Every structure is written in structure tokens, then in C-alpha cells.
Amino acid sequence: MAEVKAPAERPLSPHLFIYKPMLTMMMSIVHRITGGALYFGTLLVAWWLIAAATSPNAYASVGAFMGSFLGRLILFGYTWALIHHMLGGIRHLIWDTGRGFGPQEREWMAAANLIGSIGLTLVLWIVGYLFMGGPR
Amino acid sequence: MAVGKMSTPLGRVRGLGAAKSGTGHFWRQRLTAIANVPLTIAFVFIVVALLGRNHAAVVQILGSPLVAIVMLLFIFSVTTHMRLGMQVIIEDYVHDEGTKLVLIIANTFFCAAVGLASAFAILMLSFKV
Numbered sequence: 361m362a363e364v365k366a367p368a369e370r371p372l373s374p375h376l377f378i379y380k381p382m383l384t385m386m387m388s389i390v391h392r393i394t395g396g397a398l399y400f401g402t403l404l405v406a407w408w409l410i411a412a413a414t415s416p417n418a419y420a421s422v423g424a425f426m427g428s429f430l431g432r433l434i435l436f437g438y439t440w441a442l443i444h445h446m447l448g449g450i451r452h453l454i455w456d457t458g459r460g461f462g463p464q465e466r467e468w469m470a471a472a473n474l475i476g477s478i479g480l481t482l483v484l485w486i487v488g489y490l491f492m493g494g495p496r
Numbered sequence: 497m498a499v500g501k502m503s504t505p506l507g508r509v510r511g512l513g514a515a516k517s518g519t520g521h522f523w524r525q526r527l528t529a530i531a532n533v534p535l536t537i538a539f540v541f542i543v544v545a546l547l548g549r550n551h552a553a554v555v556q557i558l559g560s561p562l563v564a565i566v567m568l569l570f571i572f573s574v575t576t577h578m579r580l581g582m583q584v585i586i587e588d589y590v591h592d593e594g595t596k597l598v599l600i601i602a603n604t605f606f607c608a609a610v611g612l613a614s615a616f617a618i619l620m621l622s623f624k625v
Contacts (some may be wrong), residue, residue: 399578409617416551
């Protein structure tokens, strides 16, 4: 294959930081960031499952980490990222059918995505604490 | 599309353009996305149901056939989805061919390892019950 020469320094088309931040644009970026975070979050799921399969002691040490302040913070972030990415994914699947591109529709879908993910995360954690005694 | 006189015989056999792949990536991303919705909801319910339980109870529940099957499907669908998603992120931001290739290989290895390790653990739990 022929080596491609480095392109000459030319002005780029207006990029991200030129624009005023908009909700739909921020939600697109957040969808990718939450996806990337969840990618590494699966390590926690794998660790948890392997520990459960290994021994009560191994499972207890995972429980100790997950129950610590840092562990709870990571789990809270993981919960939100999971739900946010899932709702964002549903939004993408709606777009795949050709629907939801109108100016009002895309704005309320973006807002519903954000409000829904925060709301559902809080509900899940409240349910977790109230009925199951919280993560430990 | 130019799958006529302009393409080589090899190109006609492959039926693919300059992107070297067809709609397989796009389709699997959507397929696993659809599967992930019910499977993730089920996963969240399983985790909440296991909160605060002791090890024996967790083994009992995670190893029961229905929960184990749902967890295996969840792991398979999620690790496939995340491999495809991370590949797009790598292709978007890494423009050096060598680095890109190494990262895409590492991505596949990571997802395969996480998926297989998780699946192995679920199967171990099932056979313990």
C-alpha cells in the first residue's frame, strides 16, 4: 500500500467546541462515555461471579469492597450508566425506525432519557436500601 | 452500488465495498441492543434480589437453572455488544493503522476473556447446586 502523505494544515470545519452545548449533543457524548464506562464495569460483574463461584471468603471480600464508600460510589455510577445507556439505546432504536427526529420529539426524548435514568437509579437504590438493607 | 463491471471478480464474490465489511457490525449491534434491554432489566432484578444475602443463598439463586440461563444470555449479549461498541470508539479516535489494529485485537481479547470468565463462573455455580 502507498504511504499517505500527512495532509497540509488546513482549517477544520466547525467542531464540537464551536457550538453552544445542546442537550441532544451532550446526550450523544454521554451515551458514548457511559458505554465506555460500562465496558470496564463488566469487570466488576465478572469479579463478583467468579468470587461467588470460588468460596465464601472470596465472596465476602467482594462484598466488603462493594459495601465500602468507594465501592458504593462505583456501584451507584455503574447503576446510573447502565440505565442511562439502556434508555439512550432505546432512543437509538426508535431513531432506527425513522421516527423521533422532529425538533420537539428529539428534545423531549433527550430530557426523558436524562430524567428517567436519574429517577430510576434513585428508585433502585432506595428500594435496595429499604427492602434489602442496602449493598453489603 | 457498483457491483457490476467496475468491480473485480474477487470483489464480486465478496459482495463488499471499500469498507471491507457489510452490515454485519451494524446488525449485531442492534440485535444485541434489543436483547440487552430485557436481559439488563432481569440482571438488575437478580442483583437487587441478592443484596444482603449470604454466600450459600447467593450460590443457590445464581445456580438455579432459570437465573443461570438468564445470566448466561446477559453475559453473551453484553460482551458482544461492548466489543462492537468499543471497536467503533477505537476506529473513531485512533488513526494510526498499527495502533488501531493492536487495540481492536486487545478489545476482542478483553471481551472474550470477561465473557468466558463470567460464563465459566455461572456454570460452576450451577453445577455446585
